[in-house]
Amino acid sequence: EKVTVQSWARPYKGQAPEALWNHINNHLLDSHDEPYAPYCAIVQSSGMGKSRCIDEFSKTHFVIPINLRKPRAPGFPAADKALYDLFAPDSAKSYSSPLLFELMRAFLCALFEEVEKVIAKHASNPEDLPSWFRQYMTEGQTFGSQGQKRKSLYEAVANRTETVSYASSVPQTSPKREKFSDDSGPSDPLIDAVKKLLEHFKPHTPDNSSHPRVILAFDEAHTLTRNVEESENLDGHGSFSPFSNLRGSLRFLRGSPIFSVFLSTTGKITQFSGPKHLDPSVRVQTGKYSLVPAFTTLGWDQFARPLPVIVKRDGVLCADIGFDYQSTAPESSETGVPVGFMSFVKQKLTARAADDGELPPVAKFAVLAQRLPLEFMSKVYSEAEREQVENHLRVCVSIDKSFVSMVTTNSSEPIVSEAACGLMRSADFKAPAALLRVMGGFSIDKGNRGELIALLLLILARDEAVRTPVGLEQLKGQGFFGVIPFLKALFVSPEDPSSDFEDKDIPLKDAFKDTFMHFNHFVKRGEQEGLDFPCLLGFLARNAAVMCANGQKGIDGAVPMVSMSKDGIIIVRTKTAVFLLQVKNAKKYSATPQEKLFASMDLEMFGFKDLEVPIIRVVFALAGRPALHVMQQPGKRGKFTSYDIWASGMSGQVFRACKDDEATWKSLVDLSYGWKSIYTEKESPNRELQMQTTPMVAKDPEFWEWIGEDWKRLSN
Structure with missing residues (x-):
């Protein structure tokens, strides 16, 4: 609790509030696509900063924050109990559909009236109303309770709502008022309350007269979506939930400078906006009006610190390339991450407590997706994809205006990947069986040649190798592991000491004895170009390895390898090796190596023309007869030496991971027989924030914003 409250006290980082303002105005001012009602949903995975974005937004825009979390449920900011009690399912069920419609109108009327009274009594400067009101509403708040001023305000709103009777003052059908600014027709208490509130605001300048002045922000808004009584048409009074009726009342305010946003960390992401053919409003179904698209661009990596580098005579010393979590809690010897924090991340990832038994398939998908690039195939999002966003930390990159198409990803986050590693080590998590279930039961891109299978083999070898202590104290707990322990965990070492693993020149184990890797997940790139030294350096810094873009010539993946000296890890362009696959x-x-495949894995085409250290090239011939060969090859014109490994057959004779479950691995092989269009935002900073959700997938600077200027200069 203390950590959560303190995190909100830290300075806000990012441009999400500005992006939200752009989103609202662009759609409200679109003369060709008039919205049905002035509201939108904020759709994003848990922990992405939806509530914090609104809090920061309220410093410069007048926001009335409403939190409808269950009063006893943990979370920050705390619940507004008086309003939750007003809209809770048990309370709403006491109203018939017509009365529920009147209740929502009365609530809005009471809300505007009581907020206006607070401003009239306490505020003095109309130019600073947003920041003043934010301070008023947050004063005295704790993790478990809102401050007294906010409590008193919403208690007054709840009491006023229950006493206002629209039955005597409002016709049973909505007034024929097309626009808020239209003064024709009978007087209405809701319109009068809005106008009185707006009198406190400084008049707009002509060029922005249509911009919203007041934003209603409903957090934990799924409370409003609980069904009361079914109806087929939301345009009438017989709507079936508080939200349905609230939406109708908000529609009544079209043309006014009032806008609403709905946030929720649970429930269905389509509960506030969905495909028009499923919308209960006939006017939305026919296309006469549209819904404002959901806002998703909250960004990524806002708190990523530029990684410090120390220039040495012979290169760059990475003094802080691994994890860096300061805590008094017990730490993992492998990662340095506090154990308690890691347990929290595991619960967020799986949406269940640690002692709840074996994970269900959807949770196993979430775990694998933090290690491997699992991409949903269908442009029309599935229930499974939606559930991953709702409950399992999958990030929503974009949702199209029709609410039919959604692009999601598991954005690169080393801490969550390390939590997934811990979950995969449990006795009841069988990784090959879990991947088999994913490839057969989910609509994902399986790859064309079994790439996911090879990546899983590498991940499992990494998880074993990282347990082997490294020599330097400076690297303890930073996730580095030796190349030789990694190869021993990946392949079954031949028993014959004169075999291919002992080359006649320099044995592989000697060539790479002081060489290390640093990855716990794979990131798939979207473009083929740019896989050069600076790019691989970024992957190394982020504890990630490369899955190449579709159609990449010669290779399907790459893992950077670096050398260790007495000072630590030294990065030099000419001495940064690569593991290619x-x-x-x-x-x-099959069992016979094909030289042409190794020849196609040419590092020179990626700019590595002066490499002074050996590299490793591996061909995974998954469907071949069991065989394992290691060959030492000089590079073109003697530029560098390559140790080439031909690994054929999904057999326990070749891969150590296959020893206990060879049949499942072979089933994976049997089962194994699109890019920049996902970034739909056009304006700045919305597009940049959207691109930041997929770090390192291409060379555009937006994908590398997180790394800092010192690292960028290394490419020069």
Whole structure:
């Protein structure tokens, strides 16, 4: 609780509030696409900063914050109990549909009236109303309770709502008022309350007269969506939930400078806005009006610190390339991350407590997706994809205006990937069986040649190798592991000491004895170009390895390898090695190595023309007969040496991970037989924030904002 409250006291970072303002205005002022009602949903995974964005937004825009969380449920900001009690399912059920419609109108009327009274009594400067009101509403708040001023305000709103009777003052059908600014027709208490509130605001300048002046922000808004009584048409009084009726009242305020946003960390992400053919309003179904698209661009990496580098005579010393979490809690010896924090992350990822038994398939999908690039195939989002966003930390990159198409991803986050590693080590988590279930039961891109299978083999080898202590104290708890322990965990070492692993020149184990890797998940790139030294350096810094873009020539993945000295990890362009892989699942690639495949894995085409250290190239011939060969090859014109490994067959004779469950791995092979369009935002900073959700996928600077200027200069 203390950590959560303190985190809100830290300075806000990011441009999400500005992006939200752009989103609202662009759609409200679109003369060709008039919205049905002035509201939108904020759709994003848990922990992405929806509530914090609104709080920061309220410093410069007048926001009336309403939190409808259950009063006893933990969370920050705390619940507004008086309003929750007003709209809770048990309370709403006491109203018939017509009375529920009147209740929502009365609530808005009471809200505007009571807020106006607070401003009239306490505020003195109309130019500073947003920040003043934010201070008023947050004064005295704690993790478990709102401050007394806010409590008193909403108690007054709740009491006033229950006493206002629209039955005697408002016709049973809505007034024929097309626009808020239209003064024709009978007087209405709601309109009068809005106008009186707006008198406190400084008049607009002509060029922004249509911009919203008051924003209603409903947090934990799923409380409003509980069904009361079904109805087929939301345009009438027989609507079936508080939100349905509230939406009708908000529609009545079209043309006024009032806008609403709805946030929720639970429930269905389509509960406030959905495909028009499923919308209960006939006018939305026919296209006469549209819904304002959901806002998703909250950004990523706002709190990522530029990684410090220390220039040494022979290169750059990475003094802080691994995890850096300061805590008095017990830490993992492998990652340095506090154990208690990691348990919290595991619960958020799986949406269940640690002692709830074996994970269900959807949770296992979430775990694997933090290690492997699992991409949903269908442009029309599925229930499974939606559930991953709602409950399992999957990030929503974009939702189209029709609310039919959604692009999601598991954005690169090393801490969450490390939590997934811990979950995969549990006795009841069988990784190959889990991937088999994912590939067979979810609509995902399986790849063309079994790439996900090879990546899982590498992930499991990494999880074993990272347990082997590294030599330097400086690297303790930073996630580094040796290349040789990694290879031993990946492949079954031949028993014959004169075998291919002991080359006639320099044995592989000697060539890489002081070489290390640093990854706990794979990130798939969207473009083929730019896989150069600075790019691989970024992956190394982020504890990630590369899955190449579709159609990448010669290779399917890459893992940077760095050397260790007495000072620590030294990064030098000419001494940064690479582990390259190519995957084949056709049976024509079998036990006999094919030189042409290794020749196609040419580092020179990525700019590595002066490499002074050996590299490793591996071909995974997944459908071949079991065989394992290691060959030492000089590079073109003697530029560098390559240790080439041909690994054929999903067999326990070849891969250590296959020893206990060879049949499942073979089933994976049997089952294994699109890019920048996902960034739909056009304006700045919305587009940049959207691109930041997919770090390192291309060379555009937006994908590398997190890394800092010192690292960027290394590419020069």
